[in-house]
Amino acid sequence: MATIGGRPEQAMLRGIISTMGKRSGRLVALSPAGKQARAIMWVCRCDCGQTVIVKSSSINSGSTLSCGCLRREATRAAIVTHGMYRSREYRTWKHMIQRCTNPNKPEWPKYGGRGIAVCERWLTSFENFYADMGPRPHEFSLDRENNNGNYEPPNCRWADLSTQARNSRKVPSVNRSRFKGVYFCNGAWQAQIRHLSRGIYIGSFPSEELAAKAYDQKAVELRGSSAVTNQSMGLLSCV
Numbered sequence: 001m002a003t004i005g006g007r008p009e010q011a012m013l014r015g016i017i018s019t020m021g022k023r024s025g026r027l028v029a030l031s032p033a034g035k036q037a038r039a040i041m042w043v044c045r046c047d048c049g050q051t052v053i054v055k056s057s058s059i060n061s062g063s064t065l066s067c068g069c070l071r072r073e074a075t076r077a078a079i080v081t082h083g084m085y086r087s088r089e090y091r092t093w094k095h096m097i098q099r100c101t102n103p104n105k106p107e108w109p110k111y112g113g114r115g116i117a118v119c120e121r122w123l124t125s126f127e128n129f130y131a132d133m134g135p136r137p138h139e140f141s142l143d144r145e146n147n148n149g150n151y152e153p154p155n156c157r158w159a160d161l162s163t164q165a166r167n168s169r170k171v172p173s174v175n176r177s178r179f180k181g182v183y184f185c186n187g188a189w190q191a192q193i194r195h196l197s198r199g200i201y202i203g204s205f206p207s208e209e210l211a212a213k214a215y216d217q218k219a220v221e222l223r224g225s226s227a228v229t230n231q232s233m234g235l236l237s238c239v
């Protein structure tokens with residue numbers, strides 16, 4: 001359908017010109033390498049000497065920064081220096097990467113196998129992961145709010161099992177909040193708590209934070225001062 005000199009041709013040419021020679025971290029785009037599943041691929045040279053083929057969108061957005069050498073170096077450095085390689089946060093980080101990048105892992109089909117990826121910021125550095133996520137509370141695990149989304153800062157949090165089970169069920173991701181017990185509905189933030197296996201509606205609030213505080217208050221009221229709250233999870237900075 002595309003005619004020579006027509007619009008699609010021009011758009012493609014503009015794309016090629018703007019990507020050629022572009023740098024993303026250690027990668028430099030050398031030449032187009034055709035298409036793969038509708039994505040335009042580029043041959044890139046890494047500063048370490050390796051040549052790799054990556055999506056042009058990954059170069060243009062800066063989401064891929066190396067041939068993989070950055071991650072390997074970071075992993076080695078992390079193990080040697082940060083002293084947290086026995087921590088549960090480190091184990092969580094390592095398992096997250098394994099199930100998204102290693103087809104030999106039994107969990108692969110549910111993760112890497114269906115396109116769930118780890119963002120480059122976390123892939124390359126345990127320190128980045130830990131800086132974004134903070135310490136993992138006991139009995140909590142890494143949860144993606146959008147189950148089809150990647151492992152990346154806005155989509156991840158530490159969640160207890162009941163929160164995870166609830167998330168994997170309904171609430172569309174667009175209605176979710178970064179806080180426990182809070183969701184968006186009817187133009188306002190709603191707070192709700194589960195108690196004795198039923199949902200108790202707390203109220204409607206103009207802001208996410210206010211709804212989170214109301215949730216916390218109710219949680220303490222129902223469960224005492226040891227209740228898991230947004231504040232105890234470090235999600236709310238002040239009362």
Ligand SMILES: [Zn+2]
Pocket residue numbers: 026046047048049050066067068069070
């Ligand atoms: Zn490299």
